[in-house]
Amino acid sequence: MVVGDVSTGTDLAVVGGGPGGYVAAIRAGQLGLDVTLVEMDAYGGTCLNYGCIPSKAMITATDVAHEAGHAEDMGVYADPEVDVAEMVDWKDGVVDQLTGGVEKLCKANGVNLMEGRAEFAGNDKLRVVHGGEGQGSETITYEHCIVATGSRPIEVPGFDFGDDPVLDSRQALAMDELPESIVVVGAGYIGMELSTVFAKLDVDVTVVEMLDSVLPAYENDLARPVKQRAEELGIDFHFGLAADHWEESGDGIVVAAEDEDGDVREFDTDKVLVAVGREPVTDTLNLDAVDLEPNDDGRLETDTQARTSVENVFAIGDVAPGPMLAHKASKEGQVAAEVIAGEPAALDYQAVPAAVFTDPEIATVGLSEDAAADEGFDPVVGKFPFNASGRALTTGHADGFVRVVADDDSGFLLGAQIVGPEASELVAELGLAIEMGATLEDVASTIHTHPTLAESTMEACEHALGHAIHTLNR
């Protein structure tokens, strides 16, 4: 580590090594640019270290245990014993393997890695403060800069993540032992995914949500099977309540929440997980030095090439406008790197898929029926329920459906919504179809393997065309 304030020059400085920043750095390296990637914590960012990957590892592990213990109707009798500390170790192993891979890939592509927290020190300079005492700082002079600092969990007043019983999603995924009970504040996708993990590990889960439904951002018929399944798992829901504060009470704590009228409900619990959303990280960047200002959302406005209002500064991922999704960040990173290298790249994708890894899973891509109508299309919808899918029945999970939205005149696919087994995987085919400008006929006429869940996509398209085989047509 360098001591004292020294200066290096680079073609491209990337601030933040998450799925936006490291992808941008690698692509820029491939294109022959001299790249410096600054990361203050862990390569791979929130996604690999504390978010997508660890949560999916824990979801899968708890599913294995839960499924094994609940397969009596298949003739399987078991009572699996779960060692949570070992489970977390296994999860950490997966994370280490991936983050190590990211580091290797960066180096193999000639990316110069630098640890520290970067802030602007002028319109061509970054000051990088190294972690730890006495480690000093150094200055990077850049031609171009990509800001990829990501986001952090939003804190709710009265619930300090520094306090022991209060957990953010990152802490919740790293517990050595399980609490007997937990209150989850927020029924968004993070809250619902983690509630399901805890419920399947036999923790007593209570969800407190300010709005009036689970996954309030999704269409009702998508969220409904998730809520139903959660209730079967014993999760207790309380809607229209805003978490207010917590206090110690005997061995545990009490979480107080207020309804609209100011009436207070109290919940006895061991821990409280706050998962009410994430906010972009721009306050550490000293944006004034480069004449940038976040918008009302706290994001940096960008154009179709991911460029901010400052010519040589780009912003990607959670600090840029749009959904906070790792794959959207990666795409923006690639485009920004290519633009900086002089290639004619642009953010001209038609649709960004999104997935929620609840039980059952939800996945969406492109337009809903309403959104399609708002955009001026004449939408037609086709739907196929998983309880008509042979493969879904053989997995023991036949809740949910595949729904496709297309333009009636042209047949172009515009969007899809899936709730059910492997929805997160199934949505990829529809994403490709939409991006290619495929029509209902194109997908309906493509032979799909039997017996698979993917056949449901073909059937949904046939349904939209009015000639589905395995379900009744409109």
Add this chain to the structure above:
Amino acid sequence: MAREFKLPDVGEGVAEGELVRWLVDEGDAVSEDQPVAEVETDKAQVEVPAPVDGTVRTLHWDEGDVVPVGDVFVTFDVEGEPVEEETAAETEAAAEAETASDAEAAAGGGAAAETESTRTFAPPSVRRLARELDVNLDAVEGTGPSGRVTEGDVRAAAESEAGEPAAEPAAATAETTTEPAAEPAAESAAVQPGGQEPAGRDQTLAAPATRGLARELGVDIDDVPAVEEREGEAFVTAEAVQEYAEGGVAAQGEAPTAGAPEREFVEGGETTEPYRGIRRTIGEQMAESKYTAPHVTHHDTAVIDDLVATREKLKERAAEQDVKLTYLPFVMKAAVAGLKEYPIVNSELREADDEIALKQDYNVGVAVATDHGLMVPVVKHVDQKSILQVARDVNELAAKARDRSISREEMQGGTFTITNFGAVGGEYATPVINYPETAILGLGAIDERPVAEDGEVRAAKTLPLSLSIDHRVIDGAEAAEFTNYVMERLTDPELLLLE
């Protein structure tokens, strides 16, 4: 927040428009639907309305510029728009960033709702190719299934655009700090001996900012000598553009005096007016027609005493219904009768496809001279309309053409054209076919002329006819037969009752 407003397709399938004049200034407050600019397309001048309430931040073009459809036209500042919804729900809803609606917002790009969707369907590989070739994808007509834009469409568009001002990628941003183009003329005084030769490549890699700089300096980026190669393609830097602009353009600026012979002006001099807009469109179409279709013009004269009497009688009846009845509707009906009998005259040659299309529609264009130039409104389905209805349509369309309120659709879809130059005077002419149609009928002035009948010469009302045909498709005999058939119906208008 800022809202970029791209030049919409102001006609049907228009690729570009000439900015005639701005109706607002930067900093002006505008309301939705308030006209912000006058834009002239191939055949019509339209006012472009503001899409939102807001303030004009940037007018991106100068008057006289030809603006490609889909390029950013005006940037508006809009008071707290859609963003609001998200900020309002700071906590819970923000958690749902990973949501359908947000993903859709990103995908839809916040396109103006309540209008026809303007999405262009094309696979990512084709979209990339379009960017590489500087083709504005939104202006390309797709020939794939359901109108999907294919690789071939983009390559064809790139070829047809070569030579024309390239449609720059819409993404070009931030105004560069460079001073606006130094006028080449002024600089030409200081001719640089080291003026560089134009490189004249087909394709050039360059950063968007470099392309922007080249545009500002009036330099064709393909002419800038490359300093390096990337992936086998010439790569040009901003410095190279600057250097070329200072040296190269200056050298070019000097060229006229050195190379081209000085034009000698006769005493009294001359005035010039720009060859553009509708004048240029007419010119280009005339040239295309004449250079493409070998024209032959067949002349004959119809004796129309009976038609004159018939029209005289019906004129008052028509007037009762507020319709001004001229001879034109009779001629149109007679011509359509001829087209039905001789379908080859109602046709189009599609050389690329090796086929001649015989049209099932009988849509007759009527050439109208206006203050702005020649326009050809089209009366659709003349075969299905009464003479009175045809008269009504002609009058309405001609009025619209004259006051320029005619829409592009009303000038499209013609299958045959009639030009009534006789309204001004004259007998015979050689009309130019309204390409890609294959025939046009010109009408001379109706007047008393000597006619020899049964060994006698008498004064009769006659209508001189001039039928130009595309001789690739229509034979001379067919032209004569068609004309005879039409004349028979003009001479004996009762026959039109059978139509």
